[in-house]
Amino acid sequence: MFGDMMGMMSKLKEAQAKVEETKKRLDTVLVDEKSSDDLLKITLTANRTIKSIDIDDELLQDKEQLEDYLILTLNKALEKATNINEAELAAAAKDGMPNIPGMNF
Template identity: 35%
Template sequence: MFDMLGMMNKVKEMQAKMKVAQDNLKHITVTAEAGAGMVKATASGDRRLLKIEVDETLMNPNDREMLSDLVVAAVNKALDEAGEKGKEELKKQTEGMIPNIPGLDLSGFGL
């Protein structure tokens, strides 16, 4: 027999754990670089840009376009890596709670 109350409690438990896991993402940080380390970008697991570091040698008005390209590259790498780490953390926090059902799309939950 189907236990509706038990199922509802499992759903509430899963929602609470997902909320905690999502809140923890802001504490995960990733730093990526471009231009052999001349530009570094740091992002959090919830895909927020936290910091940009630029080597002083790039502070030349003649190198504006190169600086812009390197900043974009470093930021994109940091956000991609932060997103991956965030997904890993969410999966780790919710492991065993969500059944592995073929075709079940959980992308809306950040998984």
């Protein structure tokens, strides 16, 4: 029993290390999103850090339109990044988890 507990603790530490490694890797995974007319392009990491925003000069003429474009495009990019982030972290955690009876991951 004690050996099983030590084995589980070791597996949990491995899982934690895999999750941390995955978090670092997700800083290098880039998510690109653009408006339907290509006037706004946004790049962020899968950890949801904005890397670049490219705004066409046409959008600079209308503050309200630019704000709308930013909100829509950023939300789409954040949703994509969040989906990637959650899937990758869940896979890393599940892969390293010990088999504990009664707990289905």
